[in-house]
Amino acid sequence: MFPFTLEKPRSTEDAIAAAASGARFIAGGTTLIDLMREQVECPDRLIDINSLPFGGIRVEGEDLVIGALARMAEVAADPNVQRLQPLIAESLIEGASPQLRNMASMGGNLLQRVRCPYFRMLDAGCNKRTPGSGCAAIDGLNSGHAILGTSDHCVATHPSDVAVALVALDATMRVKGPQGERSFPVEELFRLPGDTPHLEHTLLPGELIVEIRVPGGPHSRRARYLKVRDRASYEFALVSAAAALSIEDGVIREVRLAVGGVGTRPWRLRDCEAALVGTRPERRAFEEAAQLARQGARPLRHNQFKVELLPRTVVRALALAGEVA
Amino acid sequence: MPRMNAARKHPVEFTLNGRTVRAEVENRMLLSDLLRHEIGLTGTHVGCEHGVCGACTVQIDGRPARACLTLAQQVRGSDVRTVEALAPDPAVLSPLQAAFRRHHGLQCGFCTPGILMSLDALLRERPDADREDIREHLSGHLCRCTGYATIVEAALAAAEEQRKEETTNA
Ligand SMILES: Cc1cc2nc3c(=O)[nH]c(=O)nc-3n(C[C@H](O)[C@H](O)[C@H](O)COP(=O)(O)OP(=O)(O)OC[C@H]3O[C@@H](n4cnc5c(N)ncnc54)[C@H](O)[C@@H]3O)c2cc1C
Ligand code: SF4
Ligand code: FES
Ligand code: FES
Numbered sequence: 094m095f096p097f098t099l100e101k102p103r104s105t106e107d108a109i110a111a112a113a114s115g116a117r118f119i120a121g122g123t124t125l126i127d128l129m130r131e132q133v134e135c136p137d138r139l140i141d142i143n144s145l146p147f148g149g150i151r152v153e154g155e156d157l158v159i160g161a162l163a164r165m166a167e168v169a170a171d172p173n174v175q176r177l178q179p180l181i182a183e184s185l186i187e188g189a190s191p192q193l194r195n196m197a198s199m200g201g202n203l204l205q206r207v208r209c210p211y212f213r214m215l216d217a218g219c220n221k222r223t224p225g226s227g228c229a230a231i232d233g234l235n236s237g238h239a240i241l242g243t244s245d246h247c248v249a250t251h252p253s254d255v256a257v258a259l260v261a262l263d264a265t266m267r268v269k270g271p272q273g274e275r276s277f278p279v280e281e282l283f284r285l286p287g288d289t290p291h292l293e294h295t296l297l298p299g300e301l302i303v304e305i306r307v308p309g310g311p312h313s314r315r316a317r318y319l320k321v322r323d324r325a326s327y328e329f330a331l332v333s334a335a336a337a338l339s340i341e342d343g344v345i346r347e348v349r350l351a352v353g354g355v356g357t358r359p360w361r362l363r364d365c366e367a368a369l370v371g372t373r374p375e376r377r378a379f380e381e382a383a384q385l386a387r388q389g390a391r392p393l394r395h396n397q398f399k400v401e402l403l404p405r406t407v408v409r410a411l412a413l414a415g416e417v418a
Numbered sequence: 419m420p421r422m423n424a425a426r427k428h429p430v431e432f433t434l435n436g437r438t439v440r441a442e443v444e445n446r447m448l449l450s451d452l453l454r455h456e457i458g459l460t461g462t463h464v465g466c467e468h469g470v471c472g473a474c475t476v477q478i479d480g481r482p483a484r485a486c487l488t489l490a491q492q493v494r495g496s497d498v499r500t501v502e503a504l505a506p507d508p509a510v511l512s513p514l515q516a517a518f519r520r521h522h523g524l525q526c527g528f529c530t531p532g533i534l535m536s537l538d539a540l541l542r543e544r545p546d547a548d549r550e551d552i553r554e555h556l557s558g559h560l561c562r563c564t565g566y567a568t569i570v571e572a573a574l575a576a577a578e579e580q581r582k583e584e585t586t587n588a
Contacts, residue, residue, distance in 0.1 A: 094446045100422070119489075122488060190472070191554065191558055195482060196488070
């Protein structure tokens with residue numbers, strides 16, 4: 094790891110000013126420290142945000158508000174999260190391991206970097222790490238890579254589980270920056286790779302994620318996260334699906350559906366949602382709608398299985414959500 | 419704002435296994451390296467250095483965490499416990515350690531310190547931990563020798579022993 098200056102901010106303004114002039118925030122460090130020791134990331138200034146007042150979880154009316162510095166473990170175990178938005182708790186528990194969830198913050202989770210192996214191999218071409226150096230994954234080993242939202246420049250999936258749940262639930266995030274505060278949907282945090290895969294998110298220089306707000310609704314409780322992976326725990330998703338249903342008089346009134354492991358960003362399935370509204374929550378309707386999930390899929394050499402696994406995972410997640418009493 | 423220059427070492431003070439320690443470290447020094455190379459507590463092992471294998475797991479303010487992903491400067495003022503804190507006396511194993519020995523919960527022992535620190539925290543927080551809970555906490559640890567079954571048995575035995583102890587003391 095290269096030497097770096099470490100700053101402990103006295104205030105949020107301090108932290109934002111430092112970041113606006115080039116310092117990087119560090120929270121749990123579970124993404125950043127790992128990549129720094131590999132020299133994939135080489136910031137020369139770090140700013141430790143853990144003492145800033147953005148932890149904790151609270152309820153405001155129907156909204157659940159989660160601080161950016163709240164830890165994954167803490168959020169997953171919180172009674173209000175479990176009661177109001179069980180999908181969030183479930184997606185967190187399905188990610189990483191208990192020891193890592195104790196360290197990892199919610200803000201850091203959204204900004205974690207891709208798990209594409211070539212991103213970490215300094216001698217492989219990777220446009221995300223070194224713009225213009227090519228993409229070793231396109232002709233390399235790509236079974237874990239994306240089939241949706243890819244470009245000729247990058248095909249890596251966004252690895253976060255909880256981001257899939259947050260995008261499904263129409264969560265918004267509040268950020269503070271040198272220009273003041275703003276709020277926007279979590280979905281808009283993530284960029285498609287296009288021809289600039291090194292730009293992953295839409296935060297402006299110096300912007301700090303402060304909190305995540307999840308609106309409640311009749312769909313919130315009938316919601317499940319299903320993660321399909323190579324082993325039963327402690328592995329990133331091959332395909333995952335977050336499904337939330339609101340059912341009235343035996344008919345689907347509202348659906349929220351997003352998938353992970355297949356897209357270059359957490360992938361909302363609005364066409365599937367539209368196809369399901371007004372139908373009965375039955376397997377056949379789920380299967381028909383799920384076919385729409387793979388529209389536009391562009392499989393690579395080793396990940397064609399995802400084209401089939403994707404609709405199947407969607408069907409099972411919908412069925413699980415439908416079973417919630 | 420307090421800014422710690424990259425070229426120099428900076429003091430860090432924290433509680434380690436019940437005693438205050440003070441060290442001078444570079445910003446880039448990891449907690450795992452501080453423990454092993456500077457302080458000389460080599461019970462905390464280092465395997466992957468990517469947060470994956472769990473060998474470096476220690477307790478920070480009571481919670482299991484990866485020492486290989488923690489900057490030494492980030493434990494300033496914290497309470498850190500390593501495997502060296504478990505045995506009450508160099509000649510006596512803790513009940514959890516003794517259960518590992520009885521149930522063959524280790525072979526080469528490389529993964530053991532990290533696993534003990536995770537299970538120690540789990541059994542403290544959840545004295546009623548069952549097989550599922552134990553397996554979930556073990557999922558963050560890789561063991562190349564045992565196949566995990568003996569580790570689960572050891573942990574269940576230690577949990578049971580601890581519960582009995584508590585009823586007798588009550
Ligand atoms: C072995 C392993 C397995 C894992 N498995 C999974 C998994 O299955 N599912 C999953 O979802 N995740 C998984 N993860 C990823 C893990 O969840 C993330 O590393 C973690 O959430 C990142 O949070 P952090 O606080 O440690 O971030 P840090 O490493 O501190 O920061 C990450 C990035 O976010 C920026 N940042 C942090 N906080 C803020 C903020 N408030 N505002 C603006 N920028 C900020 C930092 O500058 C940095 O660029 C795994 C990680 C490891 C090491
Ligand atoms: S898929 Fe993206 S991250 Fe992986 S090598 Fe290609 S450019 Fe890099
Ligand atoms: S050495 Fe820290 S997790 Fe492997
Ligand atoms: S006992 Fe050898 S790795 Fe676990």
